[in-house]
Amino acid sequence: MNTAQAKKIPLKxxxxxxxxxxxxxxxGGEELAYLSPFRKEAEPSLFINTRKNVWxxxxxxxxxxxxxxIRYRNTSVKGALEFLDGLFGGTFAIAPMSNFTVKETPxxxxxxxxxxxxxxxxxxSAPSLVSYxxxxxxxxxxxxxxxxxxxxxxxxxxxxxxxxxGFENRAGGYEIRNPYFKSSLGTKDISLIEGQGTNxxxxx
Numbered sequence: 618m619n620t621a622q623a624k625k626i627p628l629k630x631x632x633x634x635x636x637x638x639x640x641x642x643x644x645g646g647e648e649l650a651y652l653s654p655f656r657k658e659a660e661p662s663l664f665i666n667t668r669k670n671v672w673x674x675x676x677x678x679x680x681x682x683x684x685x686x687i688r689y690r691n692t693s694v695k696g697a698l699e700f701l702d703g704l705f706g707g708t709f710a711i712a713p714m715s716n717f718t719v720k721e722t723p724x725x726x727x728x729x730x731x732x733x734x735x736x737x738x739x740x741x742s743a744p745s746l747v748s749y750x751x752x753x754x755x756x757x758x759x760x761x762x763x764x765x766x767x768x769x770x771x772x773x774x775x776x777x778x779x780x781x782x783g784f785e786n787r788a789g790g791y792e793i794r795n796p797y798f799k800s801s802l803g804t805k806d807i808s809l810i811e812g813q814g815t816n817x818x819x820x821x
Contacts, residue, residue, distance in 0.1 A: 618701055618702050619698070620683055620694060620698070623683040623686070623697065623698055623701055624681045624682050624683050625682070626682050626701065626705070627667065627670060628665045628670055628672055628682050628685060629649060631685065631704070632665070634704055634705070635654070635704075637651055637654060638651075639651055639665075640652060640661050641661060641774065643730060646667065647666065647667055648664060648665065648666055649665045649667065650664050650774065653674050653676060653677065654689060655674065655676070655689075656676060656677075658676075660774060660775040660776070661774070661775065662674055662676050662772075662775055662777065663675075663677075670682060672684075673797055673798050674797075675775075675779060675797075675798075676777075678797055679797045679798065683697055686700055686701060730772055730774055731770045731771070731772060731800065732771045732772075732773050733768070733770050733791070733803055734768075734769040734770050734771055735769040736766050736767070736768055736769070736783065737766065737769070738762070738766065738767065739765045739766055739767050739782065740761075742767065742780075743780050746780065746781070746782055746795065749795065749796050750765065753796070764784060765782045765783060765784055766782070766783045766785065766791070768781055768782070768791050770802055779795070779798070780795065781798065782794055782795065783802070784808055785808065786803075786806040786808045787806045787807055787808065788803070788804040788805070788806035789803060789804065790802055790804040790805060790806060791803060792808070
């Protein structure tokens with residue numbers, strides 16, 4: 618198995634074969650919540666997006682399928698590939714991602730699991746967020762300070778609080794991002810930046 622093949626294996630299938638089952642389902646099965654295998658907990662903090670095939674652990678890190686195995690086994694890329702070879706017995710080579718099936722109980726659509734909290738000026742209480750945006754994302758501090766906010770939000774299910782850089786849209790919602798997570802809060806809409814000419818706007 619190579620790294621490209623490993624990243625295409627459905628995360629929910631990997632967790633199933635590890636004996637882990639979702640405890641909650643959102644968005645018609647597109648998002649699954651698990652008790653994190655990295656610690657003891659009563660409420661789920663590990664979430665999988667089955668469409669994008671990525672995971673995010675709010676008490677840890679996140680990434681693709683290969684990243685999960687590396688973290689779960691505390692091993693290298695080589696070690697993770699060898700583990701997946703043994704876990705799937707070569708079935709990855711004959712079964713494309715679309716052929717992996719896990720029976721799920723349909724659940725009704727739920728409201729956004731994240732609840733918007735405080736909205737502060739960018740970097741007001743989280744200098745690590747400034748470093749992430751300016752150093753890792755390459756956005757100048759003047760631009761970030763002008764257009765981004767420091768958005769605090771809570772997971773309705775777990776009660777845990779988080780923060781992220783937020784870009785406000787026209788409806789008052791936010792596109793949010795931190796080193797481990799990318800999502801949106803509130804109503805989805807386009808974001809506008811005023812242009813330099815009269816009545817000129819740039820849409821995003």
